[in-house]
Amino acid sequence: MNRTVAFFVTMLTGLLLIYSTLDFPPWGSPNQPGSLHVSPRYIEKTLEETKVPNAVTSVLADYRGYDTMFETSVIFTAGVAVMMLLRRKKDG
Amino acid sequence: MITQHFPALIVVLPLMVSFIVFVVGIFRVRWCLPLVLTTLGLCVYFSVDMLYRVITEGSPIHYRLGGWEPPWGIEYVVDYLNGFVLVGISVISFFAGMYLKESIRDEALKSKMPQFYTLFLLQVTGLLGITVTGDVFNLYVLLEIASFSAYAIIAMGSRGADFAAFRYMIFGTMGACAYLLGVGYLYIATGSLNMGDLSMLLPKLYSSKTIIVGFVFLLSGIGIKMGMFPVHTWLPDSYSLAPPGVSVLLAPLFTKVGAYVLIRVMFTIFHPSFSTDIYPVTDTLSFIASIGVLFASVLALAQRDVRRMLCYLIVAEMGYIVFGVASANHYGLIGAIFHIVNDMFMMASLFIVAGVVFNETGTSDMDGFKGLHRKMPVTSFVLLIGAFSIVGVPPTCGFFSKWYLVLGMIEAGRYFSLTVLLISSLINAVLFFRLIEITYFEVKEEGAYKIGEKNTPFSFDNLSLYSLIPMVFYASMVILLGILSGTIVEHIIIYALPQAFKG
Amino acid sequence: METESPFLPVLTLIIPSFVSLLILFTGKRRPNLREFWTLAGSFAMFFSVWSMLDSVLKGRSLEYHLAFIYPDLSFSLKVDVFGMIFALLSSFLWMVVSVYSIGYMRGLNEQNQTRFFFCFAIAILGAAGVALSGNLITLYMFYEILTLSTYPLVSHKENREAIKAGRKYLVYLIGSSVFILLAMGITYHLAGTLDFVPGGLFDRGDNNGVLRFLFLLFVIGFGVKAGIMPIHEWLPSAMVAPTPVSALLHAVAVVKAGVFCVLRVILYVFGPEMVVNLGIWFFFAFFVSLTVIFANIIAINQDNLKRRLAFSTINNLAIIILGATLLTPDAMKGAYLHMFFHGFMKITLFMCAGAIYVKTHKELISEMEGIGRQMPITMAAFTVGALGLFGIPPVCGFISKWYLCMGAAKTEGIIFLLVFLLSALLDGVYFIPIIYSAFFKEVKGGRSIKGEADLSIVIPIVTTGVFSLLLTFFPDFFFRVYTLSDMAVKIVRGG
Amino acid sequence: MIQELNFIILLFAVITAFSALKVKDLLSSIVLLSAFSFFMCLIWTEMGAVDVAFTEAAVGAGVSTAFFMAALYNTTRRTKD
């Protein structure tokens, strides 16, 4: 791609992103919506509901376990893809 | 009852069978095809059953994965919109699976059939999952599954396919990353990932810069994945070079699923007024799509390679859908939704014809179609029906979606886009009648075909049933969808519209 | 006869489609059976149309809804007086043409006869559908079917010229259908319905500018098929097709369908009052008059008989449209009658040209000196047709032209009377020399072949020739055209 | 979390990322990418995302680099830009 076009597009993206940061909640603030809406339950209930102290594991494997299944499937897909693309028979 | 688990099973079953096929393929290749077909057949059953239940009960089916309630766990929702799209996807993929075996003639590829089937099923999993999911992040993961299998399968195609796949991968990853970024923006502002929850939380935040930029990123990510105009450049190469059997699955479905996600994002996650009243999103989209449709149509006109031409047509058809979405009214959206499913079948029938001809003549150049109708009457007839549908001749389904689109665009007053649509359908006519002329009126040179003169009573076109059945089925669906259009629109699509457009 | 069943219009459409399938499946192996199907189908279809005549005359209309489309629309068939005229014409002439084409195709031993008969049947399906359709969207569908099915007929010969003509045909017609689609959309948006209503769909209060634009769109859309002048170009070049096809194009189905659609739009979508109110009728009529004159002038210079006939067709179609546009009862009646009569006369002429081609392989008028002595019956029929178009009394063309002139005389635009007279005169200018040289000049280079063409070619010619004469004296004979057009005028004028 | 540390590591990350793209030898650029990955890993640890950091250490700096190396072994180190 043309360098000037690419530079222009990059700058545009950068400006857009910086523009958007103006409305971000401050970094590390405990009162941002991201920490208030869904996640408190994971922290407060993980022991009670799953007996797993590590909230990351409990969310990963249980609350959002379905995502993780597909994450593993992604890995599997990659494995099959590489196998199919590269491997060939000894006498082929 | 097992029926209540269909929303999960329709995704999980092909996934699980793909593992089984992978292992079974190491030992017994013969068992793969029946397994794949059974699975896809079950998927068809699941999707039809779910759509039927949605219609009879009149309310969407919610399914909680892991038993966790929605904003915390992942939820699957089947409503009129995605129930309808699901049926389209599963039906197309069933018949594409049937054709897959037949389409692979290459010896080197034949030894990899199990892997092929595995990736095929994963692809179907991804597409079905994208459609059925109600969680924005889950959508991302499924999108990646579908994309990965697409990259790999495309790379198995003819010369240059590996490079095309690489380019597709760069673009696709960019798109997925943009989508992920958009999801992040929504998350930082709301703290939720569930679509229904987001649609409730977002309206208060519409003036936030975060949300606007997030929306832009979501849209551009989806735009890349669905091959919208300025970022469509990956599409023609990769779909036209893919193995013919696979492009029957990929080309009709992947982009349409993207269009479905576009509708979801614009009208379910965000309230329609966000993109119509608050920000001029629809105007912009309509303008971009107009240019894209013109561009793609003109480029399609310049192609000699039929599959490549079809690929450019896909870009144009995506533009049509965007027209419908961008008119943002009753008829326009009916047109868009209807066109999603119509276009699946139209493109499937055309791509399967292109695939069959490619396999028989060894080329997908237009010259390969010379005098085709003498050797392969059924194939050329299917080509005829597909072509009529794309041009928009009444009894076929292409006309009806175009009709709704035109109505919607008139109502929205988008005369520029309307002109573009009409010009493009004119160009489509020129394109296809050139092809039909070659097929029906030009005489082939001797020895241009590999087909023998065998003329057994149950063999049409010298093709086996594995290619004939899908071909004839797709063509008949094109007509059937047209004839039943009124019923479909009245009983399904109207209810699939967002509340604001029901009127 | 009991004709109340709404199934009859459907039956009328099912017959040709069924026949086309039968032709397709039996065609390759058994040509005789295939031609039997064609004949049987054409007779059955005419009978089915004719049996609806009674109830139409009683003022009832038969309606049937084929398939539902969502916003209060459906593909619906509706038999009304105006449609009946066209349906009668096309179904009757299909019979004639199918007998003729069997003779013609066998005589010339043409290739791909199965495809020919198949497409022919489909084309008739399209024409009948256009005649019987109850709203614009149905009309559009059958119009497209008609277009697409005649395309293979036009490029039937599969040589370079034929393919080129076919391409031109398609580009023009598909292009026009885009305009129709747009116009339909706008119509639906404005009026909320697409059904044909005698006297128009639109309210007075609607935006005049948009309506004028809409009228333009419709005229461009349907006018292509009707051969209005700047967009008529496909019609002469389509003359490379076999003669039965030309006959079909010109007399039976295609251009007549175009004219029919234009009249439908003027009278049933806009309505006479609206057309006058919008102030477009004069411009439109003037425009069409130009077509009348120019087509005649061009026709004089053509040496190829079929091309000359083609321009004559353009002229006559324009006359029909002009008559309807004048909007006086007499002119409208004349237009209806001329639509019907012109079909008979023009098909006679074309079949004569074909007969000459089959027998002598001559296409140019300059080669046809003395042909009347070789083929007296054919040329006699030709004379009848030509005189009819000229407007000479014993042939039916006289009646319709009379009404047209009467109608024109009653409008303020007396100029249109002159147009009619001039066109008749010019008709004479290019037909009389043919007849003269055919009968009174010696054959060049000795006499080649004596005698008429095959019986299956002569019989249709004679039939239509005789009908052309009969309809003069008994315009209400058998088809009840006179009554029908009377009724049609009354319906449109509202009383 | 310590602001200054965060600041410095982020700076390093940017520098490594930039130079990974700038270096005209693919092997070096992969090593730099690996370093970038490692700095990212540090940032995340510092932000309290231990699981992610762990994964990143195992994947980004470990397996992924091994993949790159393996691919490099079968292609070329030469690059024009």
Add this chain to the structure above:
Amino acid sequence: MMMDFILAKFNYWVYVVLIMIGFYGMMTKKNLMKKLIGMNIFQWSIILFYISIGSKKNATLPIIMDIHSHAPSAADYINPLPHVLMLTAIVVGVATTGIALTLLVLIYKRYGTIEEDEVIEALKK
């Protein structure tokens, strides 16, 4: 005041810079391996963004060990959800890298080069 503002946004700005670096590299580099590296940087910076969302001042790792004391309060622990999402994203990133490198090896095998323009040149023949 200004310092506070900068500190509050600093992480986000760095991530923007990283995204721009990755994006620019992805678009302009002719070498396919370089493109890939750009892509990796792009993905990694998005992960940085997510992790930055999740961070919380005066909070500790999301591992709840004080079983015997009172019920844990959400403010004391870092938000685990972005971490989970990013674990998935990292895995996706590795898988992408794997497939991309495979394609790269294939391309090198067939055309003898991994420069984009040279590959296009080779394909034209």
Add this chain to the structure above:
Amino acid sequence: MVRDVEDVIIKTIARIMVPIMQVYSLYVYVHGHISPGGGFQGGCIMAASFILLAVAFNLGEAKRRLKEKAIAVFCSLGVFIYAWTGVVPLFFGGNFLDYSKWSHILPGGEVMARYYGMAFIELGVQIAVMAVMVSIFLDLVTAGRHEEVLGKDDDGFYSR
């Protein structure tokens, strides 16, 4: 890295490191519930140990311990374990992946069943990740030619 490496130090260290890494990966997996770590990380470390084997010794060494077909079976086995853990609750009236329904089979009540369920799926992830990573590495490093790994042959990759 494909040829046999003639370096005693590397070989010795690798010989010591590989078992340690493997044990550590199991530790990471088992402790995933209470400390950072889990199936994915464990799988990666396990894969890294095999990669180390391949790098330090030769490819044959790694392949001798992990056969090609075994890798393929492990790949799908891992994900299959995951999916099956999710399917079993369907038989007991739960939703997909609702581990609490495992309590019908396992002791300890619904909450402990969730704990065990997570352990199962992490095991699946570990196996799958390990197998896939090793497989991808081996394929990449040999460019698919598992049997004859040395030298670059000039014939086309596929006979097409």
